[in-house]
Amino acid sequence: MYSQTTRAITVAVLPIYLEDQSEPDDGHFVWAYQVTIDNGGAESVQLLRRHWIITDGLGHVQEVEGPGVVGEQPVLKPGERFVYTSGTPLPTPSGFMRGTYGMRMVSSGETFDVVVPAFSLDSPHGAHSIH
Template sequence: MVTQVTEGVRVSVLTEYQPDYSSPLHAHYVFVYRIIIENQSPYTIQLMRRHWFVFDSNWMIKEVEGTGVRGKQLIIEPGQKHEYVSGCNLRTDIGKMYGYYLMRRLLDGKEFHVQIPQFTLITPYRLN
C-alpha cells in the first residue's frame, strides 16, 4: 500500500492484477485499485474532481479527468473515510498511475489539490 497526506487528507492505494480478465497474448492487462480517502483534517470536505495520469512501460500516457469519483462528489466529514474500487487496462504488464483530487472545504469554499500517490501496476510474474 502506498499513502500520501495533503492538507490533512490521507490517500492510500492498494493494487491487484486481474489475470482472468487479461490477455497477455493480445497486450491486454487489467488491474484494479482500491482507494481509501481519509479526512484527518478538522474540516468537512467535498471531492469535486479527479485527474489521473496513467503510464505503461511503452511510455503511452493517458489522462483521465472528470467530476467526482464514480460519478459522485463525495462529502467526507472530519475523521471519516471513503473507499472505492476502480480499474484500468494497460497494453504492457507494468505501468504506473498518479494524480490528484480537487477538494473543497465546505466551511469557506476553499479549493485545494490532494495528491494521489504514485503507484505501480505490475503483473506478479514480473516480480520474480
C-alpha cells in the same frame, strides 16, 4: 499499499492485478485499485474532481479527468473515510498511475488539490521494474 497526505487528507491506494480479466497474449492487462480517502482534518471536505496520469510500460501517457470518482462527489466530515474501487487496462504488463483529487472545503468553499501517490501496476508477465 501506497499512501500520501496533503492538508490532513490521506489517500492510500492498493493496486491488484486482475488475471481473470487480462489477455496477456493479446496485450491486454487489467488492474483494479482500491482507494481509501481519510479526512484527518478539522473541517468537512468534498471531492469534486479527479485527474489521473496513467503511464504504460513503454512510457505512453494517458490523462483522465472528470467530476468525482465512481459517479460520486463524496463529502467527508472530520474523521470520516471514503473507500472505492476502480480499474484501468494497459497494453503492457506493467506501468504506473498518479494523480490528484480536486477538493473543496465545505465551510469556506476554498478549493485545493490532494495528491494521489504514484503507484505501480505490475503483473506476473514480463520483466518487473521499479517505477
